[in-house]
Amino acid sequence: MHNETNRTTYIQNQADRIILHLLMQAMIREKAYPYDLLPNGAAFPIGKAALEVEITHTYRLGQLDIARVQYVEGEDVQEITDPLQVLGLFLPTDDPFYIEVKNSVRNLALALTASEERNQEVEQEAEALGVSDVFSYVLQKKSKMFSPLTFFEQLVIQGHTIHPCARTRIGLSEKEARLYAPEWGGTPAVIPVAVHKQLFRETLMEGKTVKEILFAEYPEVEKAFLSEINHPDDYALIPVHPWQWKHTIVKDYQADIEAGRIKRVKGADIATAALISFRSLAPLNNQWKHHIKTAVNIQMTSAVRTVSAASTYNGPMLSRFFKDLLESDEALRSHLSTMKEPAAIHYQPSTGVEDVHFFQKNLAAIVRENPEHALGDEEVAIPGASLLAPSPVSGKTIAEEASERAGSPRSFIRRYAEALLPGVLHLLGEYGIAMEAHLQNAVVVFKGGHPLRTILRDHGGIRVLEKRLAEHFGDVPIDASTNLLTDDTEELLDIFTHSVLHNHLGEIIVQLARKTGCAEDGLWAEVEKVIKETAVRLSEEAREDIQRILHRPARMKALVQMRLKNEVTENRYVDMPNPFTKESEVRGR
Known part of the structure; x- marks a missing residue:
């Protein structure tokens, strides 16, 4: 019990230190609040006191190595190790940014815990395989049932590298993070949702719809869809993140669900693995099926990660454009490619509905090419x-x-x-x-x-x-x-x-x-x-x-x-x- 308490304290202190550094670095680089330069750092005036930041090195783009942060009032000096102590000097505790940073610290501590547990497993396996670095490890593991891309994506712990809200996930519980977040090896079971033809807009890059793409890759989805949905040709398919279904769809789209215009296709959830962005998902243990970008009404860093109607249009249109461009420009093609988005779809509410954008962006998805399918x-x-x-x-x-x-x-x-x-x-x-x-x-x-x-x-x-x-x-x-x-x-x-x-x-x-x-x-x-x-x-x-x-x-x-x-x-x-x-x-x- 004592060792567990020490471990929890160590991880919490580590999360505090990382977010404190990101916060102070951003406040100085962005001049978010007025400060004075010191011979070895910066001082933010706060009444008769000051928040002093000791800087040991400044890099070429302005990143900082920070030795310590102190609150100085006369001869009284208090070292600060918690980013919320800093924000409390500038903002009330109910300010959105204060709440977001607090949430970021909590989720980073969870991510560090996940990393520690997962890394121990990989370390033991790597030793058994006799490999000395991660590149050798993934090549030994690479197979049709192992995705190196998913493995690498789920190793990312900190999130955003220059934002103190690097791990902010407003609306996500600790239990849900363990189920769905990439650092926990999250495997969301994506819910196929049938939407009546009067209530969706779909954009295609070339010809195949979201429904056709997913039916081809998941025959069990097609079988369940045809079995459960009367007049299946009258319905499109929108893949929905399980968090979004539980917290948003069943509540805010209730009238359409009760009327049968929106229907969950039961018994055919799609097995996926969470990628860095949380809402973008790869097929579980597969390197060729499409990725799915889902909408989640969760604030991560500074934005709520839904999928706008404009994005569902631009994705396939720009994919078609980039395909033509790369085919015509050999010099460009030799260095770069893009992940095509062959189809995207969003819910389109009936006329007279208030807050149309909310309904469009919360029930939407983009199907994206899997980059591993064409690797040598x-x-x-x-x-x-x-x-x-x-x-x-x-x-x-x-x-x-x-x-x-x-x-x-x-x-x-x-x-x-x-x-x-x-x-x-x-x-x-x-x-x-x-x-x-x-x-x-x-x-x-x-x-x-x-x-x-x-x-x-x-x-x-x-x-x-x-x-x-x-x-x-x-x-x-x-x-x-x-x-x-x-x-x-x-x-x-x-x-x-x-x-x-x-x-x-x-x-x-x-x-x-x-x-x-x-x-x-x-x-x-x-x-x-x-x-x-x-x-x-x-x-x-x-x-x-x-x-x-x-x-x-x-x-x-x-x-x-x-x-x-x-x-x-x-x-x-x-x-x-x-x-x-x-x-x-x-x-x-």
């Missing part, structure tokens, strides 16, 4: 976020293991940048498309522990420069209500610097610098070389964009500012040092 022998697909996770085989981070295989962190970053950047920069410069290629959306194909190419998923956060794209393709059918279209080139560059530099390469580079002691400058130098080598192969207009990336401030989304101001759909950015210029020279404090 010994290739594995790994989301970028997994590289920051501890390897259950060695205890090192997966990025460290990859660096050892490459010979050095510098060699690894070079190869990783070559796998990630050419395709993303090509899309941005030539076609005016900025992909949100952050750690979660970028799935990198590795072979022998070495990165080869990138597969991008989720079109929701991209930006498209209309005038540039029109030069090549004319009009591309896009529902603009989700702010995908822009006439501002700077907005494209903002998406790139935030998602690719701050929320991808920058986090891997800082972790490697911290863990291995390698020089951060050398890692950024390799990234810069890849960017410049890519620029040579592109048009003059694209090279101008890349020059801007190399010299303008590396703007970052002010995620805490946006949360404090309750800005969910409109992005707010702050200028940060550019890692490729002398002005961003690292300052040891």
Whole structure:
């Protein structure tokens, strides 16, 4: 009992420390509240007192190593180890952001507990297999009944790398987290729901509907559907997360359920595995069936993770566009591909219903291509976020293991940048498309522990420069209500610097610098070389964009500012040092 109490306390302290660091780093980088610079840190004035943050190192993009946080009032000094103590100095305890951070700490502690338990199992199995790193482990395990992608996705513990609400899940209980969350190895049984033809809108990439795709992959669903549903041709199928069915559908769609316009297809739930985002699900123990993006009325980080009607339209439309684009551009195709979304569907309420958007987005789904179905022998697909996770085989981070295989962190970053950047920069410069290629959306194909190419998923956060794209393709059918279209080139560059530099390469580079002691400058130098080598192969207009990336401030989304101001759909950015210029020279404090 004593050891269990010590373990629980240790994990809670670890969660407090991680979220406290993310909170203080964000408050300083975003200037969320006024502060004064100190010789070795920053001080936030609070009346006659101050919240002092001791900083031991600042990295090229402005990330911080923080030694301690103290509340200083005259000669009275109190060390702060709990992020809620900090927020309590600025916000009431019923403020939404305070509640969200509190929830984030609780869920991170749960995730750390899950990680400890799962890693022990893998460590024992790896020892029995005689393997020394996670790459060897998954190749030994790889089979039709084992998905390396799912394995890597479920290793991610912290969630968002620069947001203190990294593990916020408002509305999810501890019991439900253990059932459904990826870090617990969650296996949600997705519920097939029949929806009458008068109450749905569906968009197809080419021809097959959601119902047809799922019937082909799950014959038991088709059998149950045809058995239970009278006039089955009059109904579509929407896959629903079990949490969503229990907490939202049966309550808010009650009239349609009672009238038989919405029907649960019983006895044919679809076995899935939760991926990083929680709501996106892979087929359980399978590498070829489609992934399913479901709607869950749960707030994670700053947004409630439903599926908008616009997303169900844009997904298949953009998938068709990217398919045609990649087929016509061999240079782009050699570096990058996207996960197609062949069909998407949402509930469409009857006329006269209030809050139409609520009903549309809470009963909706997108069917997404499985990236593992087309991999070559010994290739594995790994989301970028997994590289920051501890390897259950060695205890090192997966990025460290990859660096050892490459010979050095510098060699690894070079190869990783070559796998990630050419395709993303090509899309941005030539076609005016900025992909949100952050750690979660970028799935990198590795072979022998070495990165080869990138597969991008989720079109929701991209930006498209209309005038540039029109030069090549004319009009591309896009529902603009989700702010995908822009006439501002700077907005494209903002998406790139935030998602690719701050929320991808920058986090891997800082972790490697911290863990291995390698020089951060050398890692950024390799990234810069890849960017410049890519620029040579592109048009003059694209090279101008890349020059801007190399010299303008590396703007970052002010995620805490946006949360404090309750800005969910409109992005707010702050200028940060550019890692490729002398002005961003690292300052040891």
